[in-house]
Amino acid sequence: MSAPEMLRPPQDVPQPVLQVRDLSVLFPARRGGVAVRAVERLSFDIAPGQTLGLVGQSGSGKTTAGRAILQLQKADGGSVRLLGRELTTMRAGELRRMRRHMQFVQQNPYSSLHPRLTIGQVLSEPLQVHRAVPANRMRERVAELLELVNLDPAMMRRYPHEFSGGQRQRVVIARALAVNPDFLVCDEPVSALDVRTQAQIVALLQSLQERLKLSYLFIAHDLAIVREMAHRVAVMFRGRIVEMGTADQVYESPGHPYTRLLLDAVPVPDPALQRERLRRAPPDMRFLEGDGGGCIFGLDHAGAGTAEWHELAEGHGVSCRYWPQKAASAPGHI
């Protein structure tokens, strides 16, 4: 790399497709209960053609985050910019037009396709809504879409129940791609599928990303699947991102104790090693019960008005919340 290239100012870095800043979602109190901060001050970028994997356990807020980004869930604060345009304050009509740039692939391929519509009708619908192609080109475009996801165009005359789970998920992906989006939120897109089918859908999503320069927010609880899909990974716990970095950084040198806990719990397909892991003393998870109180590194974020975030390496950071108290004096990685 030549010197002028290295000195290139950061503005020249390609603009992110998606820019999320301090996104928060508050679920109002139910009778007798307290309000729940489902998503708390989420911030990240997704570059063109890149995947951010969002992992966390059920209830961590990852699905709510995906829905808030797509403006399917009202946010209580923060900003979501898609292709440089702010979505959270956008008027309904304009937002509807922006929807062709962002699409949603959901978990269950069994319930997300209308049982009484043919595959052709399912795929025509978004094209009609967004007036994406003239009526006389509709069939041609539907056939194109089916080919794009490696399905036979002759399938357009058939109904969802005639297809396997994997084929249905291909149809769901084709429907999302109908309007040539730039960005997809994939929420557990393979968790309902058998392991061989999962591998095929992951490969399809990867090849589509390459061919169409798509950006993905890939939400999943399965850490191994995210490892295969994501360029960057964010780990969520109780509504916050507790660690974010490149996939290699997060998986090879996890910094946050919660990330390590998750990675250690994943079963390894090696009988002797896995048995030895199951026999080890179970991890002490009590540190996750509180939020750790103040900053583990002893900073006063509230007073200084800074984010509760600490860089471990370039592009790799951790939250200072949810650390075991004894680690307070000497967090090994920092």
Added chain:
Amino acid sequence: MTGPLLSVRDLAVTVTTRREVVRAVRGISFDIGADEAVGFVGESGSGKSITAKALMRLAPEGTAIALTGSIALRGQDILGLGEAEMRGLRGRRIAMVFQDPMTSLNPVMSIGAQMGDMLRRHLALSGRAARERGIELLDLVGIPDAARRIDDHPHQFSGGQRQRILIAIAISCEPDLLIADEPTTALDVTVQAQILRLLLRLREERGMALMLITHDFGVVAGMVDRVNVMYRGEIVESGPVGQVFAEPQHGYTRALLDAVPRLQGTAG
């Protein structure tokens, strides 16, 4: 040396629904030793869950099943038993834990009542003894504050706790064989690890046989002695777990193992 706890020969299961007749299991044979853990791995539709149900002579909901072949439990042929005898055997000698703890528990009965039901029926315990035994069992599977929580209802527990409760109910009558059908599939990864640890510990402490059914090779890896790989109603490969992982013989087993996503390039 005595024979195996369970001996299955040429078992075929035909499932009849309103729409179709499916030969779900096509003549399989296997043994499970008295203190052995055996994994059944395969994809949906491979016949692994139907096999487990057949061992208890249960039909999937809304279907009728026809069984041929033989299933011998400690030498006694189960297929020849009447329904009353089967009721005495289910839960008592063979017990089962299913994937979804919410649908296997009765939502309007307290946990204590559901455990008591089983204990009174099979072990003829008094109400008071059953309650005490129930508290012990909840404690054993790691439900904190068991004496108070025994009166709670299923919805008052987390998913992982409900699975622990199902396991407590399943082992309450000290069965010879525990069948666990995808016991951790609906659970988060840290909870999955807890449940697997619990099953491993209970099996070793109680010398109970385990039949673990899963699509996930990672789940069977640390848990079982032997693996049967099922595909389209047949056992296509069978062997000690280490050998099946290290040198899979059947192409289908290799395909399943290759499809397992890995955290690291090398096992570590």
